[in-house]
Amino acid sequence: MNLTDATWTDIRDLETDLAVVPVGSTEQHGPHAPLGTDVLTAEAVADAGLERFDDDVVRAPAIPVGIAEEHRQFPGTMWVSPETFRSYVREAVESLAAHGFDRVVIVNGHGGNVDAVREVGATVTRAGDAYAVPFTWFEAVGEHAAEMGHGGPLETALLRHCEPDLVREDRIDEASAGSAERWGEWVSHTNLAYDSAEFTDNGVVGDPSAGEKERGEELLELAADALARLLEAVAERDVSRPDRR
Template sequence: MPTLATKSSPDSAEAIERAEVAVLPTGSTEQHGPALPLGMDHYAARAFAQEAATDDAVLALPTIPVGVSPHHMQFDGSLTVSPETFAAYVRETIESLATHGLRKVIVVNGHGGNIDALSQVARELRASETAYAPTWNWWDAVEDLADDLFDEAGGHADAAESSLVWHLHEEYVDPDALEAAEADGADAWGERVHGANVGFDTIDFTESGAVGKPTQASPEKGEQLFDEAATALSALADWLAERPIDDCWQRAHK
C-alpha cells in the first residue's frame, strides 16, 4: 500500500504526484480500562488509514499516536499533550505535505478528545487555502450498525471499541477483564447534576475507566464495524479525490 514513511525521498516525490488524497491517522495513548491496550485509538486510526490506501490515489501518512487526553491522566500509562500542541503538530504536518503539492487530506481520527483541535486546524488550513483537511471519526460511520449490535449508550472502552481492537489486535486484548471493566465502569459518559456536567475527569464517574457494556464485545462484531467504517472512509476519499481543490475553499457570500 502507498505509505509515505516507507518511501525513499525520490520515491516519495512520485507517490505524492500520483496521489489525490492523503490520510493522516491521529489517536491517543491513554487508558481504555483493564481489558484494552493504551494504544486503542491510534491502532484503530492507523488500520483505517492503511485500509484506505489501497491504490496510488490515496497516500497514508505516519500515525500521530498521542493526543488530547488530560481527562484520563489519573489512570496509569496515559499520555497527553495540550490542545495547542496537538493542533500545531497536526497543522504543521499537513502544511509540510502541502509544500510538496498534496493539499487534500483526510484526518482519520480515533480519539474524541482530539475533535475540537482538529476542527480548528481544518478551519485555519482552509481559510489560508493551504490545504483542505476534514476530520473523519470512525464511530460516526458505524452509528447505525453499533446500535444494531450493542445495547449500550457507549462512551469509552465500550463494546464497540472493545470489539474493534479485538478484531485488529487480539494479542493486546484481555477478554477475561471485560467483565471487571463493565462492573466497575459507567453506563454513560459524564456525570450531570441539575443539568450541569460535573464529571470533568474520567475518574469522576468510572472506577475502571470503561464506559458502556464491553461484555457485549466480540472480534466478529469488530470485523463488521471495521468493514462498515472502512467502506465509508473509502467513499469519502473517492469523493474528495474527485473534488477540484478550488471547490474546497471558502466561498464569498453573494
C-alpha cells in the same frame, strides 16, 4: 503509499494530491485494552479505507498523543494541551501540502480530539495551505455509534478483530463490573465531571463483553467504506474558496 516505508523518490514520483493522517491518543482504556487503542483503531480504519480506494494516497505516520488530560489519574496516560495538539496536527498537514499533498483527511480515533481536528481543518483550509477534513471512525458506523463509550463494546470489538493479542481477555469481566453506563455526570444537560476518574472506577464506559470479534469486523467494514467514500468526495471536490459576498 505509507510514508514510513517509502523513500523520498517513491513519494516524488507519486501522481496524487491526496493524503491521510491518522491521529489518536495514548491513554487508559480500562484493565483489558491497551493504552494505544485510539491509535491502533485509527490506523486500522485508515488502512482498510485506503484498500477500498482505487487511487494512490499518501498515508502519513499516526500522531499518537492527543488531548487526553481527562484520563490523567490513570497511569500511562499521556496528553498535550489542545493548543499544542492543534499546532502539531496543523503543521503536519502543512508539511504534506508543501510537497503537493494538499487534500488531507485526518482519520481520528479519539473523542477528545474531535473539536480540535475540526478546527485544524478549518484553519488550514481558510488559509489556503490545504483542504483538510476530519473523519472520526466511530461516528461513521451507523447505529453502533450510540454505544461508543470508552474501552466499551465498540473499541473492544474492533481490537478483538484487528489486534486480538492485545486484548486481555481474562480481564473482560473485571472491566465490565467496574464500568460506568455513560460518559460523565449530567444535570440540566451539563456534564459536571471533567475527569473520567470522577465517574468510572476502572476507566471503562460501556460493557466490553458486548464487543464480539464479529462485531469488530462489521465496524471495520462500515468505517472503511465510509472513509473510502469520503476520500472519493475529497478527491473530486472543488476546493477553491467562495468569493466574498
